Amino acid sequence: MxxxxxxxxxxxxxxxxxxxxxxxxxxxxxxxxxxxxxxxxxxxxxxxxxxxxxxxxxxxxxxxxxxxIKYRITGPDTEDFLNKLTIRNVGQQKNNTVQYTIWCDDEGNVLDDGTLFKFNNTSFRLCCQERHLPWFIDTSSGFNVEILEETxxxxxxxxxxxxxxxxxxxxxxxxxxxxxxxxxxxxxxxxxxxxxxxxxxxxxxxxxxxxxxxxxxxxxxxxxxxxxxxxxxxxxxxxxxxxxGFIIANSDFITSEHAVRNNRAKKPDEIGMSWMVDMTKQYFNGKAAIQKARENNENKFIFVALEIDGKEPADGAIIYHNKDLEVGIITAATWSPTAKKSIALATLKLPYGQKIKSNLWVEIYVLRELEYFKMMKKAFIVKAPFVKLSRRNLTPPLRK
Amino acid sequence: MTQKFDAIIIGAGHNGLVSACYLQKAGLNVLVLEKNDWIGGAAVSRELTPNILYSNCSYVCSLFRPEIMRDLELPKHGLQIIGIEGGTVFTKNGDYLASYRNYHSKRREMARFSNKDSEAYERYSRDVTRQCRFIQPLLMRTAPDPASFKLKDISEIFYLIKKFNELTPNQMAETIRFWTMSISDYLDEYFENDVIKASLAVSGIIGTALGPMSPGTAYVLLHHYMGEVDGSIGSWGYARGGMGAITQALSSSFKSLGGTIITESEVTNVLVNNNSAKGVALKNGNEYYSSTIISNADVKRTFLKLVNEKNLPKKFINKVKNFKIRGSSGKVNIGLDSMPEFPAVPKGDPCLKGDIHFTDSIERMERAYDDWKNGTWSKDPFLDMMIPTTTDPTMAPPGKHFMSCFVQYCPPKVYGNDWTEANKEAFGETVVKQIEEYSPSFREKIIHMEIRTPKELENEVGLTEGNIFQGELTFDQLLFNRPIPGYAQYRSPVSGLYICGSSTHPGGGVMGAPGRNAAIEILRDLKKPTKHARSAYEVI
Amino acid sequence: MQEVPMKSYDVIIVGAGHNGMAAAVKLSKSGRKVLLLESSSKPGGMAVSNEIFKGYNTATLPHLINHLSSKVIKELDLFDHGLEIKNKIIPSISIDQNHNHVFLNGEYGSNVEGINSEDNHSWLKLRKRLFNQANLLKRFISNTPINQENISFLGKLKFIKAGLDLRLQGKEEFQEFFRMILMCVADVLEEEIESDLLSGIVSFDSTLGIRLGPRSPTSLMGLLYRFSGEFNGQQGVQIFPVGGMEQLIKSFYASVESSGVTTLFSQTVKNFIIKDGKIDGVITKEGNEYKSRIVLSSVSPILTFLELIGTKRLDTGFIRELKSLRYHGNVSKLNLALDRIPVFEGLDENQLSSRIVYAPSIEHVEKNFNPSKYQELPTDPNFELVFPNRFDQSLAPNGAAIASIIIQNTPYNLKNGWEKSREKLQNDVLSRLESFSPGIKKSILASQFLSPQDIENSFNVPGGHWHHSELQIDRMYSLRPVFKCSNYKTPLSGLYICGSGTHPGGGINGNSGINAAKQIIKDINN
The missing domain is CATH 3.30.1360.120 (Probable tRNA modification gtpase trme; domain 1)
Known part of the structure; x- marks a missing residue:
């Protein structure tokens, strides 16, 4: 090292x-x-x-x-190592492509998300928010790989x-x-x-x-x-x-090695990343726990995108059902200049957001000249992204 | 001369004064008797050489409960705690590992020794924080007696069970392991680098007669981590004006409430009649009377020296004798003509403003302990050295400094014999030599030096064997076992006689919690209100 | 010797040590088709015996029994399969350089000779209290610990019940239990006992086989663990079977054979077959493949997980926990073939039928422990010595003797390396022996020495630890080997573990084999 x-x-x-x-x-x-x-x-x-x-x-x-934070991972077992580490299938990733991915601890709780750059099956770069050298090194036990932090x-x-x-x-x-x-x-x-x-x-x-x-x-x-x-x-x-609708570690969810309190760490299913979990993979770290949580309905939270009435941003606001029962919290919110809406990303306690999707309210406090305006605004669960741009995917790209 | 008081406290240490304040505040007329001509016990600032104040016993503060500071309005009486800026461990090969308040500076400094460890520290501090959060609420509660069938004890036990049940199964397993492990084994589970491990193991041994490889030292680490400075958990600070500022503020608060302190009044005997406390007799022949006597002295001194044997059950006396108070540390206090230079450290590095260590491996610490077990002081001792004047210039004239060296290990007797002057000198020389290795011109800067072996600590402060915690912090002497099973609620076999020092739950350190908890139990017995003692701040 | 094996079984058990055999019998009796695989050519694991010189047979490692569970004797009908115990209680002697030996007779010193009457009184009081405490722990020792599956209220009820039972014995016993449970043995002894020799042997017995000194907090637990052992209702005793330790293993194996288990020797499991995240059988180094949906591994947890499964297939947090196991042994074994019966000053020939311990004081044992912390050897090691042929004459020629010596505080890793140190250690022990029994050195015909590294190599136990991993309180009960596996299940579905590395740990007792088998039966029935 x-x-x-x-x-x-x-x-x-x-x-x-x-x-x-x-x-x-x-x-x-x-x-x-x-x-x-x-x-x-x-x-x-x-x-x-x-x-x-x-x-x-x-x-x-x-x-x-x-x-x-950037790690360079090389060596003959790199692909196998990354297949153990992350929840997506690295073998199916083509050379010279980038994969958004997640890795979990034994309990299936998310340690971080990041982007995985594949040069070829013996050379990758992993970019993420937090530092993970101890986890990567301990995970690499038995694999012939070299991990270099190149931040x-x-x-x-x-x-x-x-x-x-x-x-x-x-x-x-x-x-x-x-x-x-x-x-x-x-x-x-x-x-x-x-x-x-x-x-x-x-x-x-x-x-x-x-x-x-x-x-x-x-x-x-x-x-x-x-x-x-x-x-x-x-x-x-x-x-x-x-x-x-992109999320940020330790802002929209707490990474499991930072979570001091119970129930703060979240599984991929609880932060809106179910689509990423590749259960067809033979094995990856946390697979058994994620599977068990799914089978026994043990997931407690759901991650949703919300459109909120009015125009005041709802950062950190509490979400209520029927204006009285606390059912969640907003982790990121803004007025969208492109969509012209007040939008937010939020975590809801199940079954809210899954079985019960309506009658959700957001409590917003706005401080104006030393007085609070307290508002209860209606919130609607929508599908992210709030702004969908066709130019994002056009190839060859627009030039203007 | 005779005079009657509602309560008499033997010893003006910090816990005695805390108790005194809470009792006085409840409307009692309280007398505090102190044998020395100064007050403060082990939390003192003394001018041992002209114009330089020495914190010559305790030297840093973190454990003192913020609730007590607020209840007793200590800031109004002059108390200020200033957070420490850094710390360092010097290594044999001429390098040093510094610690800073800033997260990134600290991490990158660790990364100089091990990149992996610098990141493993995250997980380590998360896990230790979890343990702190579990233990903190217990400090300001009287430990239940598990053998009792009283409603209060049973409900308190249910509180403990409830607290434990809030943990997840994995955390329960971790907690039990944590309480029974050695700090060395515990650190091995996170770290690979010797210097980093040594720097963290420090808190696991300070004040105990155990080495870092002894099971139970992980808990001792917690005992040094569960304090706070202004809400920053685990931080340590200097009291402005030295550690005596704490007891001075307490004494000022006590006097402003109308309490009385008499110094140079050594209590030689607790007067007992019909199994009830009646008063105290002094060395100078005076007697003071009260049906409530509270001893701030440790449990051995109180029951083996101050109370006549015939007034106590034999079994109880045996148990007191079996209580482990082991002298394991000494202190070398030094007045300096100017700030010592440490060539290894860059100029302006704040790491010299905090705790300075020279023991760069756990093996060296453990070998230092082996010397102690062998009956002598460590030849390569572990030093916890601080120069408070780098942060608090009020303690010395400009440019001059006070340096506090806490030395481990140092036995109460040398190979079974009393300390001689020659031994004492040799012990001091061991310390100076170690510092000199890292600061070549150090010796020339010494203006004055006070060497304190456990013998001096016992004779002057009254701590049996010079043990700074008034009793080992091993599981057999914690919680409901402290000091003695069945007597962990500050009471004694003699009705009206209480103890309130560090020998009682939650134990040593300048914490004040034992004094406060004892006062609450006393007020309960006297059927007086206890509302003026706020309950512990919640941990959220 | 064996019929052609079927390739598919209900349960495959890895390792024919006493725990593996106990589990095999229990499972077979419940109607399962069981295959028992052993890498060596005979059963017994670490409890085997060998011939160190022509006509001299001795147990290679453990030479006495102190924990054989009555549950196991019953489940395996050991008495019907050849186990016989005649000389039931073996006394202990703490030997003294000045020949003022201390004799612990009866159930761990129910009658002590060689100490003054005050000590005698204190000792009996202390012993009674410790026996009492051990009895309380006993109810937790033979059964499956509280684990993830039953940690809820019902699991804890066990503790509450034990607490109440203890309280009913009186306030004093209750309080002393909670005070003493995590204490160091030295403090407990110093509170009560003055005799150095008595304190020395008790300190030795508390710390034998683990990396603690008598002054290390929690070291009393080692003694309580020893006292929780019993035989035929006699607590804290050591016994020796007729025919030696070999006969004990023979009776285990006879029980295995009669219960219809298929046993294959010289089959070393190389790795497990894993299909869809579940275990599906084993592959041996010899190239054979055996199918089974359930595998029970009785080898050490380190071997089972880190080698047979491999870190590639284990979750990282679990690997971290396993790597935190302290699995390096601290005990060496020296077996000697002597051409005559040795003479010890102050002991008559009959008294050689004892367990002789060299541990002259607490201080001595503690000082012996110190170097082991730094991967160094003590210069005057403490040891335990028995002459097995004194208990059963058939083990050695007439008029001769076997000396079986367990040497404490000999770390697995030595700074100087074992190659350079093994001679010196043996010499140190022999010189000390010579001082008690002049001429003993000259009577040595052959010797066999096993350091922890030799034990690792000979018995395929990583670290060469007799208990597979440290049996200290932070790794006992639910925490053994790690919390996740305390009910003998593992994160790999279908794989179970038993053996010394699991609860209740070391000594030849067989409980973990039975408990693991019960868990398997329970899981199959569900």
């Missing part, structure tokens, strides 16, 4: 590290809203949240994804929006023209581009060695000058991801 932190003794001086794109973002940054993403400084807002959102939905946005070796940039393909082609990465969603391609020896993203829009993610960060940034910035390119922060991205 390579230890990437060995040399730095001055850890007290720099609690938050700078990503390779830090300088570029700070140049654009007019207000200085940084937040802590896995120990890195990441932008919440670069200049203006609304304008950044519209860059995602109408032009091209650049978001720094370098803080994603601080590989920089990442997400370019999303209708003109994102045009920007990339302008920048000289013509080969992305043939990329279908969830496919990836090496545009140079060092630069990998995948057609993935967290926005539900046309978009790409670029992975590159740290040393190329300035060159790639300058290249894209220049190529995007006339295509409305804009550096964005997480706040804008968050609106787009809620519109698409």
């Amino acid at each position: 390579k230890n990437n932190f060995k040399e730095n003794k001055n850890n007290f001086k720099q609690p938050l590290l700078k990503t390779p794109f830090y300088e570029m973002f700070s140049k654009e940054m007019t207000q200085g809203y940084w937040y802590d993403w896995s120990g890195y400084k990441a932008a919440s807002i670069v200049q203006d949240q609304e304008l950044e959102y519209f860059a995602i939905r109408s032009t091209a946005s650049l978001f720094d994804i370098s803080p994603l 601080n070796l590989i920089a990442g940039l997400s370019i999303q929006g209708p003109t994102s393909a045009a920007v990339l082609i302008n920048a000289g990465y013509q080969s992305i023209d043939q990329l279908k969603p969830f496919e990836m391609i090496k545009v140079t020896d060092d630069i990998l581009i995948s057609r993935t993203g967290f926005t539900g829009d046309l978009g790409y993610e670029i992975f590159l060695p740290n040393k190329l960060s300035t060159a790639v940034w300058n290249n894209l910035w220049k190529a995007g000058e006339d295509l409305g390119i804009r550096a964005i922060g997480f706040n804008a991205l968050n609106i787009a991801r809620i519109e698409t």
Whole structure:
């Protein structure tokens, strides 16, 4: 195991590290809203949240994804190892594609979700929110694999929006023209581009060695000058991801190694990921527990998408049945500028959300000039995504 | 001179003063008698060399219950606890493992030693947090007597069963294992790196006569983790003005409620008549009378020295004799001319503002314990060293420092003989030498040094064998077993005689809970209100 | 010797140790078609005997019985299958360099010679209390522990019932139980006993076979566990069967044969066949495949899970738990063939029919334990010695002797390695023996030494631990081997485990085999 932190003794001086794109973002940054993403400084807002959102939905946005935790997994048993680790079938994943996936503990509770990049059956990259080295190493017992955390070796940039393909082609990465969603391609020896993203829009993610960060940034910035390119922060991205119904670990669900209290850890079925569980696989970690919970109806929660009356965002609100019985909580909510609705992602206690789907209410408190407006708003269970864009899947992609 | 009080407390330690405050607040006229010319017991700040205040016994605070601080308005009486910034373990090979308040700095520092361990720490702290959440609510409750058929005891046992039942089956299994394991085995289940394990094992041994490989030390770890500073569970802090600030605030609170403290009044005898406490007799010949006597002294000192044997059942006396109070630690307190340099650490590193250790493996800790079992002080001792003046400059003139070295292991007798001056010097030298290895110019900076072996701790503070917890924290002496089965509710065979020190549940550390719990039991016996003692803050 | 085996069975049992055999009989009697597979050429597992020199037969490892469960004797009709016990209670001697030996006669020292009357009084009082406490634990020892399936109210009722029963014995006993249960044996002894030799042997017996010293908290449990053993209503006794330990195993195997179990020797299970997440049989190294929907493994949990199933097929949390098992042994065995009957100063020849323990004081035992913490050997090891042919003369030629010696605190991993240390350890033990019995060294015709590493290799027990894994309180009862498997079931559907690694643990008792068989029968019937 390579230890990437060995040399730095001055850890007290720099609690938050700078990503390779830090300088570029700070140049654009007019207000200085940084937040802590896995120990890195990441932008919440670069200049203006609304304008950044519209860059995602109408032009091209650049978001720094370098803080994603990245593992490189290689070796002859890599595919078998990943088939034990994750709940989807890695054997069926084609080379040079990306799979959204989940891994669970023995009780079938979700440890994290992430994206799995398959180069070939002996080489993968796994990107996720939390660190999992102990779990991966302990899971790899008996498998001939090598696991390297490469978070601080590989920089990442997400370019999303209708003109994102045009920007990339302008920048000289013509080969992305043939990329279908969830496919990836090496545009140079060092630069990998995948057609993935967290926005539900046309978009790409670029992975590159740290040393190329300035060159790639300058290249894209220049190529995007006339295509409305804009550096964005997480706040804008968050609106787009809620519109698409994407979840975030330790925000929309608690990862099982962080859950101190009982009943906080959740199974894939309880966070809306039933479709992902591949029960035809011979074995994977947690399979027996997930199967048992299904057979004995032991799942306690369901994850739903809600449309809510009115226009006030309902973050963290309690959900009631018939206005009096608490049945759940909203984990993410926003006004959707594209759908023109108040939307939310929520966890409901069964049977609400499954057998009982109507008569749901959301209690929203809005503070205005030191007085609360308390509202009970009707909520409707809908099917995510709230915003469905045909350009997301078109190949070759739109160029404008 | 004779005078009558509603209650007399023997010893002005923190638990005695906490009890005194709660009783006085309930309308009793309370007298506290202290043998020394200073108050505070083991929570003191003393000017042992001009202008430098020494926390010469206890030296950090975390366990003191926030509910008590609030009930007794201690902040109003000058108490302030400041969180500690860091900590470090120096390694033999010239490196160091620092610990910081910031999550990422701390994790990356651990990753220098083991990337895997730096992440395993997440799961470890989750599991220890679970144990803390289970134990915390029990601290501020009188332990039930499982042998009793009284309604109160039975309902309290049901409370414990209910608490236990709230755990999932797996957590129950984990909890039972945790209570019976050694800290070394426990850490092995999470970590691979020796230095990281050694840094975490510290809390499993401090104050006990056990090594990190002894079963039961995982619980001791919990005992050091279940405290808090302003809601941050497991954090430790300095009392501004030294540990004496805690007892000074208590004493000020007590006096403002109308209570009386008399110092230089050593109690030699508890007066008993007809199996009831009547008062106390002092060394100076004075007697004070009250039908409620509360001893802040440990259980052995109280029942083997202060109460005449004939007033106690023989069986009880035997059990008191069998109570394990083992001196296992010493203290070297040093006044420094300037801040010592530790060349291994970068300039400005806050890790020197907290606990500094030089024991970089569990094996070294355990070997230090072997020396103690052998009857002598550790030749390669474990030091828990702190320089509080780095955080609280009020304790010394600018630039000068007070350094507290808690030393383990140090026996109450050397190979069965009393400590000699030469032994004491040699013990101090062992400590200075160890520090010198990591701070070459250290010796030159020493202005004054106080060496305290268990003998001094016993003679000056009154702690039997110099044990800082007034009794080992092993399962046979916890909860309803502390100090003695059947007498775990602060009462004694003599009606009206109570104990309120760390010998009682929930045990040692500057916690105040034993004093508060004892006061509640006393007020119940006296049929007085107890509403002014708030119940424990809920753990959510 | 055996008919051509059918390839498909109701239950396959891996390992013909005493637990495997007990389970085989129980299952076979319930009408199941049982196949018992053993990797060596004879039954007995770690309880086998061998001929160390022509005409000298001795138990390779354990040389006495102290826990054989009456339940097992009954289930297997051992007395009808050749088990015979004549010399029922074997006394113990704590030997002293100055020949002032202490003799523990009767049921673990119901009558002690060599201590003063005050000690005698205190000892009898303490012994009574400990026996009483052991009796309370006994009801938990022979049966299946509380487990995931019955942890609810009904499971806990057992504890509440035990608590009430204890309380009815009086407040004092109740309180002392909860005070003492997790104490170290040294503290308990020092509260009551003055004699170093008596305290020494009791300390030794409390910690024998586990990695604790007498000053380690919870070490009293080892003694209580020993006291929970009984034979014919006699508590805490050691016994020796006619014909030696070999005869005990023979009676087990005779019972197996008469119950219609198919036993195959020299069949080493290589791995399990797993189909649709369930067990479907076993494959042997010899290339045979045997089908069964139920497999009961009596080999060590580490071997069963980490090797026979393999970590690839086990959930990671479970692997973590298994890897946390402390399965490295701490005991070595030395067997000697002597050309004459040795002479011990202060003992007459009859008194050699005892268990002789060298553990002169608590301090001595504790100091012996210290180096083992750091993978080092003690310089003056404590040991237990018996002369098996004193109990049954047929085991050695007339006028000769076998010495069977268990050496404590000899860790599996040594910093210096066993190759460099084995000679020295044997010499240290022999020198100490020589000091008690001058000339004994010269009378040695042959010797057999097994370190924990040798035990691992000879008996296929990873770590060479006599109990398969540490028998300390954090791994007892429901926590043995791990909580998930405390009802002998495993996360792999159809696979069950028994053996010393499961509740109630070590010693030759057979309870776990019976309990596991019961669980299987219950599950089949459901």
